[in-house]
Amino acid sequence: MNTGIALIDYKAGNLTSVKKALATIAADVFVPATPGELADAQGIIVPGVGHFGATRALDAAWTAAILSRIGEGRPLLGICLGMQWLFEGSAEAADLPGLGLLGGRCYKLGQAGPKGPALRTENGLAGPKAPALLIKVPHVGWNSLNIRRETSIVEGVPQGAQVYFTHSYVAPVTDDSVAVTEHGEPFAAIVQHGQIAGVQFHPEKSGDVGLRVLKNFLDLVR
Numbered sequence: 001m002n003t004g005i006a007l008i009d010y011k012a013g014n015l016t017s018v019k020k021a022l023a024t025i026a027a028d029v030f031v032p033a034t035p036g037e038l039a040d041a042q043g044i045i046v047p048g049v050g051h052f053g054a055t056r057a058l059d060a061a062w063t064a065a066i067l068s069r070i071g072e073g074r075p076l077l078g079i080c081l082g083m084q085w086l087f088e089g090s091a092e093a094a095d096l097p098g099l100g101l102l103g104g105r106c107y108k109l110g111q112a113g114p115k116g117p118a119l120r121t122e123n124g125l126a127g128p129k130a131p132a133l134l135i136k137v138p139h140v141g142w143n144s145l146n147i148r149r150e151t152s153i154v155e156g157v158p159q160g161a162q163v164y165f166t167h168s169y170v171a172p173v174t175d176d177s178v179a180v181t182e183h184g185e186p187f188a189a190i191v192q193h194g195q196i197a198g199v200q201f202h203p204e205k206s207g208d209v210g211l212r213v214l215k216n217f218l219d220l221v222r
Helices: 016-024 052-057 060-071 081-085 207-221
Strands: 005-007 043-046 076-079 105-108 139-144 162-167 177-182 186-193 196-199
Touching (some): 016 207, 043 060, 052 081, 060 076, 076 081, 162 207, 196 207
């Protein structure tokens, strides 16, 4: 029997730093080898970096097991790519569905999501003759959080807190967005819908703020 927090390893990033951060806050963590080992998990964390195509490893058996635990009221946290997987899909791998727990599709920074090229320009004009607003992609480094609504996942996180990002694709700003970050355009930095939460940044690399977010997730479990 495996209890505690299940940290899903689908070969999309190094789990070591996430495990160390969770150990810092005294979380009981295990890495399931099979979907069946999720049966007694108290909560689930899906981390990840890189291409959305890596989520293909989370096949029907893993998806069914995760959805079953969510149906039982057990909380789920997605980190970076793991957060994007909570949505319906991503333009990065258009043929590959996400988990679909949150509405909307992820898109590349510098584009206006599913509606096509961004209309943001330096002089506020729109259309093909307007000068493009260039942004650096991937977005790597520290950036601030604009907290738009108070939920449990951001309890104790100050407005404007700095966290560490490294990504090229983003999730849209929706009613589930708790905090938004600006990099050329606003995107969802933290989402929460009931027991389901996600962060686009890396809490394990974001110092005390990141640890606070992880602690808040543990509070959903306990």
